[in-house]
Structures are given as structure tokens and as C-alpha cells.
Amino acid sequence: MTVAKSSELSDEPEAQRLSDRAGDNQAHMEANSGTAFPHLLGMKMNPQSAPKVHGFSWNLGPRDEPLEPSTNMTDLISREEMEALANHYLKKIHPVYGVVDSVDLRHRIEQRWHDPTAVASYDSILCGVAALGSLYSGHNQHPKESALIQCAKEQLETTKTSKTILLHHASAWILRTIYLRSTNCPHASWMASCSTMHIIEAIGAHQDSELTYLVYSDTADVSFDDETRRRLFWVATVLNSWISYEYGRSRVTPRGVSCKLPLPRKDDFTTDLISLYQISEGLDPDRDNKASAFEEALTRVEGLTLSHDALILSQSNLALTIYRRLRMLSVNISNHVLARVMRFGNQGLDAATRLAEDRCPWWHVANLPFQFICILLAIDTRESLSHIGPALCSFRAIAGHYNTPTIHTALETVESLVCLFQTKKERDSIILRDSLQQRDGGPTEPSSTAPQALDVASWLGGTENLSLPDDFDWDWNEFLYTQIPGSG
Numbered sequence: 001m002t003v004a005k006s007s008e009l010s011d012e013p014e015a016q017r018l019s020d021r022a023g024d025n026q027a028h029m030e031a032n033s034g035t036a037f038p039h040l041l042g043m044k045m046n047p048q049s050a051p052k053v054h055g056f057s058w059n060l061g062p063r064d065e066p067l068e069p070s071t072n073m074t075d076l077i078s079r080e081e082m083e084a085l086a087n088h089y090l091k092k093i094h095p096v097y098g099v100v101d102s103v104d105l106r107h108r109i110e111q112r113w114h115d116p117t118a119v120a121s122y123d124s125i126l127c128g129v130a131a132l133g134s135l136y137s138g139h140n141q142h143p144k145e146s147a148l149i150q151c152a153k154e155q156l157e158t159t160k161t162s163k164t165i166l167l168h169h170a171s172a173w174i175l176r177t178i179y180l181r182s183t184n185c186p187h188a189s190w191m192a193s194c195s196t197m198h199i200i201e202a203i204g205a206h207q208d209s210e211l212t213y214l215v216y217s218d219t220a221d222v223s224f225d226d227e228t229r230r231r232l233f234w235v236a237t238v239l240n241s242w243i244s245y246e247y248g249r250s251r252v253t254p255r256g257v258s259c260k261l262p263l264p265r266k267d268d269f270t271t272d273l274i275s276l277y278q279i280s281e282g283l284d285p286d287r288d289n290k291a292s293a294f295e296e297a298l299t300r301v302e303g304l305t306l307s308h309d310a311l312i313l314s315q316s317n318l319a320l321t322i323y324r325r326l327r328m329l330s331v332n333i334s335n336h337v338l339a340r341v342m343r344f345g346n347q348g349l350d351a352a353t354r355l356a357e358d359r360c361p362w363w364h365v366a367n368l369p370f371q372f373i374c375i376l377l378a379i380d381t382r383e384s385l386s387h388i389g390p391a392l393c394s395f396r397a398i399a400g401h402y403n404t405p406t407i408h409t410a411l412e413t414v415e416s417l418v419c420l421f422q423t424k425k426e427r428d429s430i431i432l433r434d435s436l437q438q439r440d441g442g443p444t445e446p447s448s449t450a451p452q453a454l455d456v457a458s459w460l461g462g463t464e465n466l467s468l469p470d471d472f473d474w475d476w477n478e479f480l481y482t483q484i485p486g487s488g
Contacts, residue, residue: 071151073123074116076144077130082109085133085142092136092360096310097178098270099171099235100125101228125168127152128175135182138359149179170199170232177239181363186247193240194252200236201254205229208258230262231270238277242314245285269308276304276314283321291331298322298340309351313364316348320371327378338379342387345372349394356398366407369395373414377421388418 077085086109090102108122131149134142142148156172173196180189200206209226237253244251264271279300282293301319306312323341326333348368355365373391376384395414399407 070119070154071147072117072119073127073130073148073151074113076147076151077142079109079113081142082112082126082130085130085137088133088137088140089129093132093178095267096269096273096308097174097235098265098268099174099231100129105129121155121166122168124152124155124172125175127155128172128179131179132175132182135179136360149176152176165199165202167203167205167228167232170196170203170205170236173199174232174236174239177236177243181239181243182361186243190243190247190249193236193243196236197240197252197254200233205233205236206254206257206259208260226260227262230259233257233259234262234274234277235270238273241277242280245280245283248285269306269311272304272306272308272311273314276301276311276318279304280318280321283318283325289325291326291329294322294326294329295337298337301344302340309355310360310362310364312351313348313355313362313368316344316351317364317368317371319344320348320368320375323375338381338384341375342379342384345375345391346387348372349391352398353394356401359401361402365398366402366410369398370410370414374417377417392418 083106086105090105094100094102105125108126112120112123112126127148130142131145131152134140134145134148152172153176156169156176173192177189177192177196180192209229241251243249261274262271279297282289282297298319301315301322304315306315319341323333323337326337345368348364349372352365352368355362369391373388373395376388376391392415395411399411
């Protein structure tokens with residue numbers, strides 16, 4: 001694995017660009033590999049008797065590790081409960097992250113309860129599906145949701161040291177990443193997404209089956225069709241890249257990627273998700289883009305017609321990210337571009353409200369309103385400020401649906417920020433008013449009608465009734481690139 005470098009902002013798919021270098025990568029990787037060299041040497045002498053790719057002298061031998069008993073998922077939920085949770089999963093998660101075969105899933109559920117005492121490796125998927133189905137079920141969360149996610153974790157931890165890794169282990173790691181991205185801190189979801197990419201590489205899912213490298217022959221799983229492998233690789237890549245970008249960490253990517261894009265399916269939006277990701281590749285933090293490239297990226301974002309609210313949120317978030325990158329360049333952003341950004345923000349706000357009403361806790365439901373309000377303040381035009389009231393009303397409604405400490409902290413923070421901005425505007429107005437009252441050209445005393453101090457303790461370190469200094473000037477560039485409460 002290597003830290004990914006930035007890619008050119010172009011219409012050429014990343015997979016095609018990387019596959020052009022696949023042959024060179026394969027030769028270099030096999031030359032580096034001490035575990036592959038005995039096989040290559042044996043193939044030259046006697047192909048029929050060549051040793052397999054194996055770490056024969058990797059170390060002096062493994063230690064016996066005690067096997068801890070795994071929780072049996074059938075002790076946590078019944079078959080009827082599993083089927084109900086799977087229905088929620090297939091309705092809410094599967095259309096956007098289509099990495100599990102729905103027909104196979106239902107068959108596995110049926111088979112699992114024929115022998116409820118046996119623990120199967122597919123249980124990690126069943127537990128992940130059940131936990132996500134519970135999380136996205138609205139008001140019908142299962143009381144054993146936490147136990148189900150812990151059961152999946154116990155099984156997935158063994159894949160890090162297992163000699164046999166299967167393709168459905170990668171699916172289960174993706175489900176775990178989605179769950180943690182929806183519920184946990186940035187570090188947890190980032191670590192899970194990185195582990196997913198390592199599993200993806202181990203099973204060779206980053207390569208099309210006809211191009212699997214020798215160095216993966218000891219762990220590659222070729223039991224699934226190419227379309228399944230492609231969906232796993234690209235969805236895992238999207239999650240790892242976007243989580244890494246938002247968290248400000250390095251993403252991971254295997255060398256020698258030759259995996260083609262998956263094909264569209266009816267009532268499935270996974271390929272739309274990947275299309276958004278391909279545009280976002282041009283915003284890689286390592287790349288020093290020009291303003292024209294970002295404006296072109298915004299045009300490409302506008303060119304996508306998306307119907308699923310979760311994808312509309314991601315589309316809007318990408319547009320807001322493009323604005324922040326343009327702002328960082330200190331360029332004069334045209335009113336036309338600003339209007340397009342605000343239009344995306346309002347579309348995302350509407351999508352977030354609908355998802356909140358449906359009790360679907362997609363991670364940008366809170367983050368999009370927060371970021372949009374911050375950007376409206378940063379734009380600081382009469383039009384942008386006119387959107388703040390409706391945006392705050394929507395954010396308050398969303399907070400009312402979820403009523404968690406995290407979202408209330410985010411709401412209090414953005415309300416305090418609006419108050420600070422209002423106070424700064426009022427002070428500027430007082431300075432202008434006093435300048436008109438000045439007659440003799442001498443200094444004037446500060447007006448006695450200065451705004452009252454603000455209670456911003458919730459986000460400025462706990463000091464109550466903190467008033468603004470006279471020379472206060474907000475640094476929006478610094479703020480917009482700071483970790484936002486509730487956005488992880």
C-alpha cells in the first residue's frame with residue numbers, strides 16, 4: 001500500500017490511467033517480493049514442480065494463539081428479526097452502496113437458521129446488515145444493535161491474521177466502515193476504511209481477474225464474478241478516499257490497479273456514487289489546481305442528475321468543498337459561481353431535511369447544514385445572508401429529529417457564529433455612523449450603544465459572556481479548514 005498521489009482532473013477514468021502502468025507495476029512488485037522469487041525461480045527450472053508463492057522463511061514459525069469463543073449471532077436475533085432488518089438495509093443502504101448481492105443475502109439468511117449452532121464466516125455480513133438495518137430503521141432500532149456490531153467486529157478482527165481471506169470479508173469491512181462513518185468518531189471510520197483497502201488488496205479485488213499478480217496468489221479470492229469484485233473495489237475506494245479527505249489524513253491505494261468500473265443496474269445508484277468520486281479526485285489535497293480547474297469541476301458536478309437524497313447530500317458537499325478550494329486560492333469568485341454554490345447548498349439542505357424526517361442518519365445530514373451556513377457567512381453578500389434564516393430553521397428541525405449531544409453542539413456553535421457575525425456588522429455600522437457625526441476632525445469617544453457581549457462559551461473554550469475585541473476580524477479561511485463539531 002502507498003499513500004495515494006493526486007490525479008489529473010480529467011474525464012479519463014482513474015482505473016484506465018492506472019491500468020496503463022499495470023504491467024510495469026507487476027514486474028516491479030514481483031521483483032521486490034522475496035516470497036514470489038522461489039516460485040519464479042522454480043518456474044524456470046521445472047514449471048510442474050515449482051513451489052507455490054508462500055512465505056517459507058518469513059519467520060521461524062507462528063506461535064499458537066488461543067482461539068477466543070465467538071458470539072453466535074443466532075443468540076442475538078431471530079430469523080424473523082434478521083429478515084426485517086435486512087429489508088431496512090436493502091431499502092436504505094443497498095441502493096447507494098450496492099456491495100451485497102440481495103438474492104444471495106436472502107438465501108444466506110434462510111440457510112443460517114437451518115443450523116443455528118454453527119458459526120459461519122458469512123455471519124460478519126449478516127451482523128453488519130442487521131446493525132445497519134437497525135440504525136436506518138427509523139424509530140425501530142433493535143435492542144441488540146450494539147451486540148450485533150460487536151459480533152461482526154470479533155469475526156472481522158480474525159481476517160487481519162487469517163491465512164484465508166474471502167471476498168465477503170471485504171463486503172463485511174465495507175459495512176463496518178459505513179456503520180462507523182454514521183455513528184463514530186473520524187478516527188474509527190478512517191481506520192476501518194484503511195483496513196478495508198488492505199483486505200481489498202489481499203484478495204486481489206483491485207485487479208480484474210485476468211490481470212491478477214503473482215504476489216496475490218496466496219490470498220486472492222477468484223470465486224466471485226468480476227462485477228462483484230469491481231463494486232467492492234470502487235465502493236471501498238470511495239469510502240476510504242472521502243473519509244481521508246474529510247479527516248485530513250492519507251488515503252491508501254493498492255499498486256497496479258486494473259479494476260474496471262462496474263456496470264449500472266436498475267434501481268441502483270452505486271455507479272452515480274462512483275461518478276461523484278471521480279470528480280472529487282481532482283480535489284486531492286496534494287494537487288495544486290488552478291481556479292479554472294475547480295470551476296470546471298463544479299460544472300461536472302452540475303452535469304450529474306441525482307435522485308437519491310444521500311447522493312444529493314454528497315453532491316452538495318462536493319460543491320461546497322470546491323468553493324472552499326476556490327476561496328483558498330484568494331481569487332475573485334464570480335457572482336455566477338457563488339450563485340451555483342448556493343443553489344447546491346439549498347438542494348443539499350432540502351435533502352438533509354427529508355432524510356431527517358425519514359430518520360435516515362446519513363452523515364452529511366448534520367454536516368451539510370453546518371457547512372452551508374458557514375459558507376453563506378463567508379460569502380457575505382445580501383443574497384447569501386438572506387439564506388441564513390431558512391438554513392438555521394432547517395438545521396433546528398433536523399436537530400429536533402435526532403436530539404443528540406453532537407448535533408446540538410453543532411447547532412449551538414453555528415448560532416454563536418451567526419451572532420458573532422451580526423455583532424461585527426453592528427460594530428462596523430457604528431463606526432460609519434460615528435464618522436458621519438464627527439465635525440472637527442478629532443477623535444471621537446466609542447459609542448455607548450455598542451452591542452452586548454455574547455455567550456459563546458459552548459465553542460470558544462468555556463468563557464461565558466465573551467465580548468469581541470475592538471480589532472476583531474474573522475479569518476474565514478482558517479475557520480473553514482478547521483475540524484467542525486459533528487462533521488466527522
